[in-house]
Amino acid sequence: xxxxxxxxxxxxxxxxxxxxxxxxxxxxxxxxxxxxxxxxxxxxxxxxxxxxxxxxxxxxxxxxxxxxxxxxxxxxxxxxxxxxxxxxxxxxxxxxxxxxxxxxxxxxxx
Amino acid sequence: xxxxxxxxxxxxxxxxxxxxxxxxxxxxxxxxxxxxxxxxxxxxxxxxxxxxxxxxxxxxxxxxxxxxxxxxxxxxxxxxxxxxxxxxxxxxxxxxxxxxxxxxxxxxxxxxxxx
Numbered sequence: 001x002x003x004x005x006x007x008x009x010x011x012x013x014x015x016x017x018x019x020x021x022x023x024x025x026x027x028x029x030x031x032x033x034x035x036x037x038x039x040x041x042x043x044x045x046x047x048x049x050x051x052x053x054x055x056x057x058x059x060x061x062x063x064x065x066x067x068x069x070x071x072x073x074x075x076x077x078x079x080x081x082x083x084x085x086x087x088x089x090x091x092x093x094x095x096x097x098x099x100x101x102x103x104x105x106x107x108x109x110x
Numbered sequence: 111x112x113x114x115x116x117x118x119x120x121x122x123x124x125x126x127x128x129x130x131x132x133x134x135x136x137x138x139x140x141x142x143x144x145x146x147x148x149x150x151x152x153x154x155x156x157x158x159x160x161x162x163x164x165x166x167x168x169x170x171x172x173x174x175x176x177x178x179x180x181x182x183x184x185x186x187x188x189x190x191x192x193x194x195x196x197x198x199x200x201x202x203x204x205x206x207x208x209x210x211x212x213x214x215x216x217x218x219x220x221x222x223x224x225x
Contacts, residue, residue, distance in 0.1 A: 037155070
C-alpha cells in the first residue's frame with residue numbers, strides 16, 4: 001500500500017478528456033512538487049509533468065497537471081489510442097525522507 | 111542527446127550481492143542528482159535511492175536501507191547501486207534516471223533473485 005494513492009484504472013473514448021488523481025498527505029503532496037510519468041507497454045517510463053504543472057519540451061499540451069492541498073491531478077484532453085498506458089504520480093515524502101510513487105493508473109482508450 | 115545505459119543485472123541467489131552500473135552521456139553528469147527506480151514483474155514503480163551531484167547526499171527507501179548503497183564516479187560519468195543481502199522481493203527491472211524528478215530514464219537492467 002503506497003502512501004500516495006491512485007485509482008488502479010481509468011478509461012475514456014477518443015477525443016474525450018480524462019483525469020487521473022493522486023492523493024497524498026501533508027508530508028508529501030501537501031508540501032512538495034508532484035511529477036507525473038507515462039509508461040507505455042514494454043517501455044521505460046517517461047516524464048510527462050514536473051513541478052506540479054510544468055510540461056517538459058516535446059510533451060503535447062493535451063497533458064496538464066494541477067495540485068490542490070494534498071491531491072494532484074493529471075488531465076489528458078483529446079484522448080488518443082496512443083495514450084493507452086500506465087500513469088504514475090511521484091513526490092518526495094518528508095516523513096520518510098524518500099521519494100514515493102503512486103500505485104499507478106492503467107488508462108484504457110475504449 | 112541524454113543517454114543512460116544500465117548494466118550489471120542478472121540472476122543471483124537469495125542472500126547474494128550484485129552491483130548495477132549506469133553509464134551516462136549527453137549531459138554534464140556531475141551537475142545532476144541521479145535516481146534508481148525499480149519495477150517488480152507486473153507491478154508499479156518503486157523509488158529506490160537517489161544521490162546528489164557531488165555524491166555527498168544519499169537517500170534510500172526503507173525497503174533497501176542498510177542493504178543497498180548508491181554511489182557515483184563523476185570522473186567516469188557512472189552511477190552505481192551496490193545491492194547486498196538480496197531477497198526474492200528485490201526481483202525487478204532496475205532503472206536509473208537523471209535528477210530528483212527523473213526527467214530521463216535508461217532502458218533498465220533486470221535483476222532476478224531466485225534459488
